[in-house]
Amino acid sequence: MFLVSVGFIVYTSMPYLDRETAPLMPHEGFSPYYSLLMAHIVFGSVALLLSILQVWPWLRHRYPAVHRWGGRGYVVSTMVAGTLGLVIVPFAPPVGKVGVTVATVLWMAFTVMGYIRIRQGRRAEHRRFMLYAFAMVMNNLWGSLVILIGTALALQIDANYYLETIRWIGWVINLMLVQWWLNRTADRPVR
Template sequence: MTDITTGTLRVASWRASRLPRRGALGRALVYGLAVLVALFSLRYVLGLPPVPDGIALNRFRLFWLVLHASAASIALLLGGIQFSVALRVRRLGVHRWIGRVYVVTCLIGAISGLVLAIGTSAGPIAGLGFGGLAVAWLVTNALGWQRARAREFASHRRWMMRSWALTLAAVTLRIYMPLFEVLGVPELLGYRVIAFLCWLPNLAIAEALLARERHRATNRPALVRIW
């Protein structure tokens, strides 16, 4: 019995030791993609092509596009850093200031994104999808900021995970667009689908991760008592 128990504990320990590594690799991959997309999106700020035809000739929409791209790019560069435990423990002041900049850029990105979604040349369906993303982005960041100010840090972290999932819509959008093109999906249809697909699955994954965390937290005391 002792050997079996010891063996089980060794297997559990072996698996547990690899979970953080897998998680770290996954976070590094996601953040690497976020950085690449952020740098690519900065072309709007620098006035580099290509710029969508429906926006290039419209100074009003071009202004909002540059504002949106600038804010979203900064959010992409900063968001992934905030989940570093080392940063929160050793440099809490830095974490807070980065968080403030992240939230402000997300709010600017959400508002400018909502303006762009209204009257998009892709039609009302795409406008509804991207508009929903903008509203969800606005709400998650506002609630995350409010929870931090109220010192409800566990709730703050959950809302910021949802916010980061929505920020990553910029990454998933750029994954789906060439994929749909390869699959031969008509451009307008694909764009309308991607308007929802770029963020709803991200949010669902964030909720699944949060549910797994709650499940582990609930079962942890029982596991400790058995050991």
């Protein structure tokens, strides 16, 4: 999963490295747009990679200090990436804007709640909220994959419906899978 995520980050970020050829949304009158977008991409990428390390049981059990420090890095990178995402989302196309905004707010809320719960020593609730946050950050990977598949298959679907669906389906399915997993593993002790 880590390697797939690195591939995803490289593939989706490369077009934005050159400001002159980057596929930017219209942002007239908002000069910091490109800088904020790049910071969003960098911090979002860090959050994505750290989230994978955070859910790796071997690392959590073998090196709890690495898990704790990685978790702090994840929280900071999520808050920065999410805030920047909310600042630049007004420049996104109208189709899917609500889905992106809801996903970003939920991602940040789940992350904050997970952090609060671990500070309170409530590990089971910490696990639940952080798995929800993991589902939200993995939404980005799903969305890009669905776009690639749809483009490759040349589906005859109205682009507006397709893009709107992509902005919702990834994180909704991810949350359903996480809830199924939590229900399935509810009897296991939290270490």
